[in-house]
Amino acid sequence: MRQFAREQTAALIHKLAEAVHQAAREADEESIHDVRVAMRRLSRCLRVFAPFYPDGYWKKIRHRLSSLMAAAGAVRDCDIAMELLRQNGVSRRAAVMAQLAAARKKHGDELLREVRRWKREGFQHKWKSRLEL
Amino acid sequence: METRGLPAQMEKQAGAVSKPAKPHWNERMGAAANARHELPRLVKEYFAHVRLLLAADPPPPELHVIRLASKRLRYTLELFRDCYGPGFNTRLESLQQLQQLLGEVNDCAAAERLIGELIPKSAARQRYQEYLHRRAGAKAVAVRKEWHESFDAPGRERWWTAYLAKNARR
Numbered sequence: 601m602r603q604f605a606r607e608q609t610a611a612l613i614h615k616l617a618e619a620v621h622q623a624a625r626e627a628d629e630e631s632i633h634d635v636r637v638a639m640r641r642l643s644r645c646l647r648v649f650a651p652f653y654p655d656g657y658w659k660k661i662r663h664r665l666s667s668l669m670a671a672a673g674a675v676r677d678c679d680i681a682m683e684l685l686r687q688n689g690v691s692r693r694a695a696v697m698a699q700l701a702a703a704r705k706k707h708g709d710e711l712l713r714e715v716r717r718w719k720r721e722g723f724q725h726k727w728k729s730r731l732e733l
Numbered sequence: 734m735e736t737r738g739l740p741a742q743m744e745k746q747a748g749a750v751s752k753p754a755k756p757h758w759n760e761r762m763g764a765a766a767n768a769r770h771e772l773p774r775l776v777k778e779y780f781a782h783v784r785l786l787l788a789a790d791p792p793p794p795e796l797h798v799i800r801l802a803s804k805r806l807r808y809t810l811e812l813f814r815d816c817y818g819p820g821f822n823t824r825l826e827s828l829q830q831l832q833q834l835l836g837e838v839n840d841c842a843a844a845e846r847l848i849g850e851l852i853p854k855s856a857a858r859q860r861y862q863e864y865l866h867r868r869a870g871a872k873a874v875a876v877r878k879e880w881h882e883s884f885d886a887p888g889r890e891r892w893w894t895a896y897l898a899k900n901a902r903r
Binding site for chain 2: 601602604605608640641644645648649651652677678680681684685688690694695696699700703
């Protein structure tokens with residue numbers, strides 16, 4: 601069981617690293633979605649398989665994941681709000697759309713800086729090492 | 734969207750009700766044996782939680798609690814995908830379908846909140862928020878229909894638990 605938990609964790613860390621690399625190029629809707637999904641899966645995995653990790657480091661990883669998740673969530677919120685208003689016939693030139701687009705740009709830039717930082721730091725190797733994977 | 738902006742009472746409720754029971758792994762058993770033992774229990778508890786929550790006929794924003802429980806269950810189950818055959822994906826798809834509807838309710842509630850934060854009070858803002866509120870209500874009806882007529886139709890809980898208890902191999 602321990603080996604299975606380790607394999608699953610290593611695979612999910614790898615998937616997150618791939619998603620972060622992709623999002624570091626451009627924080628578009630699809631790559632943000634992929635990062636969010638990869639983070640959620642890894643976060644759940646860490647919680648579910650917590651007894652199989654050497655110490656409490658998995659909690660620190662989850663904490664870091666939640667901060668990036670919040671940044672990605674803020675971007676998605678703007679994308680969703682704009683899409684729902686569009687479906688209701690609100691023009692792209694409406695004031696509300698401009699405000700949402702400005703908020704999206706601000707959060708998108710923050711997210712891009714954050715994922716690029718994650719990419720530079722090479723979290724993948726550090727986490728695998730600390731979790732003894 | 735996560736739990737940002739939720740009323741404190743709902744946050745508390747989310748914490749108390751949506752968290753699935755902690756799995757108890759037996760280190761001496763393999764992944765498949767653990768899955769056969771623990772996953773049916775987690776699914777059974779999920780059904781019980783959601784039935785309880787829906788019985789209270791919650792307003793659309795409170796379906797968020799069910800969304801969290803569904804998400805946690807799905808990601809937990811997905812960790813054991815390698816242990817099961819194609820029937821596993823069929824079951825996950827039914828959970829995903831429910832999640833999709835729950836996500837649509839949540840999107841409306843979150844967009845309504847975001848617009849409230851970003852846009853100064855005006856007739857236009859009120860119009861957008863009313864639209865999103867109505868839409869969330871319609872999606873919430875679809876969630877209940879999906880739950881009662883499909884996901885929790887007679888025999889469906891057993892369809893999940895019997896499969897998970899018998900078909901894990903690794």
